[in-house]
Amino acid sequence: MTSKAQNKSAASAPVELGSPSARQAFRRRLLSWYGRKRRNLPWRDSRDPYRIWISEVMLQQTRVSAVVPYYQRFLQQFPDMQALAAVPEQAVLAAWSGLGYYRRARALHAAAKIVVAEHGGELPRTAAALRQLPGFGRYTAAAVASIAYGEPMPVVDGNVERVLSRLFAWAEPGRDAAWSMAGQLLARHCPGDFNQAMMELGATVCLPGEAQCARCPVFRWCNTRGRGRPKKQERRRAGHLHYRLAQRDRAVWLVQRSRRASLMPSMWELPEVAKNGAPADLTLRHSITVTDFMVEVSRGEPPSGRGRWVTRAQVEALPLTGLTRKILRRANFI
Numbered sequence: 001m002t003s004k005a006q007n008k009s010a011a012s013a014p015v016e017l018g019s020p021s022a023r024q025a026f027r028r029r030l031l032s033w034y035g036r037k038r039r040n041l042p043w044r045d046s047r048d049p050y051r052i053w054i055s056e057v058m059l060q061q062t063r064v065s066a067v068v069p070y071y072q073r074f075l076q077q078f079p080d081m082q083a084l085a086a087v088p089e090q091a092v093l094a095a096w097s098g099l100g101y102y103r104r105a106r107a108l109h110a111a112a113k114i115v116v117a118e119h120g121g122e123l124p125r126t127a128a129a130l131r132q133l134p135g136f137g138r139y140t141a142a143a144v145a146s147i148a149y150g151e152p153m154p155v156v157d158g159n160v161e162r163v164l165s166r167l168f169a170w171a172e173p174g175r176d177a178a179w180s181m182a183g184q185l186l187a188r189h190c191p192g193d194f195n196q197a198m199m200e201l202g203a204t205v206c207l208p209g210e211a212q213c214a215r216c217p218v219f220r221w222c223n224t225r226g227r228g229r230p231k232k233q234e235r236r237r238a239g240h241l242h243y244r245l246a247q248r249d250r251a252v253w254l255v256q257r258s259r260r261a262s263l264m265p266s267m268w269e270l271p272e273v274a275k276n277g278a279p280a281d282l283t284l285r286h287s288i289t290v291t292d293f294m295v296e297v298s299r300g301e302p303p304s305g306r307g308r309w310v311t312r313a314q315v316e317a318l319p320l321t322g323l324t325r326k327i328l329r330r331a332n333f334i
């Protein structure tokens with residue numbers, strides 16, 4: 001803990017958040033901090049439900065810095081619900097290529113078609129109605145309803161859960177307790193800002209590793225103040241992958257994953273081959289969920305089996321796996 005935080009800590013015991021007036025003071029403080037300190041992110045300029053929805057879906061399991069360029073490109077390509085609903089799924093997957101978790105993109109596209117066909121192109125205005133659409137779980141429905149439409153619904157993501165468990169020094173943090181407490185703390189007159197402020201606090205101050213308590217706007221109500229145990233690091237596995245990079249006449253040999261594959265179905269990738277002992281032409285690291293892969297790529301002829309030659313121009317329109325896109329960039333193909 002920094003000396004500034006120690007001074008804060010020494011100066012006052014935590015204030016209880018049990019009374020309505022204490023909760024009101026907490027909300028005011030958090031909202032004022034959010035108004036001054038929030039990051040300037042492209043989706044925060046807009047109240048358009050469509051744009052808010054796209055950002056919320058992209059931000060699931062993906063870092064803000066990685067999302068920003070995808071978000072901007074995606075909106076150039078599909079500026080509104082009608083544009084998204086009108087294109088084939090492959091075009092949406094191609095635009096999503098590299099963001100990962102492609103089930104999100106399929107659900108997004110399926111939901112857009114339903115919204116156009118059954119809701120006149122406008123997203124329903126309540127979390128309960130949103131949850132009837134593909135891809136809207138408890139979090140996404142509440143986030144879109146509160147931020148776009150001002151419905152007084154709390155949200156809990158990993159950031160909010162961590163902030164709450166530290167604020168209240170919960171020995172056993174849990175999602176249900178966090179949802180209930182987030183609902184009690186919620187600023188009902190501006191739920192969208194309040195929800196974003198809680199998430200922003202977790203993303204920029206009450207960090208997963210070391211909490212930055214000296215900068216924390218809600219320090220006076222916090223029961224741990226940096227003494228909370230950091231969350232255990234996720235145990236990661238190691239793996240190896242070998243791919244063949246076959247090129248001819250400015251085209252590359254790609255194969256399509258099965259429609260029934262549990263991971264990235266129907267997406268295009270370089271053919272995977274057995275390691276043959278020869279030194280690799282390219283090596284790189286790549287992480288998929290909890291596994292860190294060492295990836296080796298060897299140039300040569302296409303292996304036998306299904307596949308096709310794809311030109312550079314065609315590659316841009318195909319839904320590639322993130323790893324294949326990475327390899328083709330490294331190989332200066334795209």
Ligand code: SF4
Pocket residue numbers: 163166167205206207211212213216217218219222223224225226227228
């Ligand atoms: S940053 Fe520190 S003071 Fe603020 S909520 Fe997190 S642990 Fe508490």
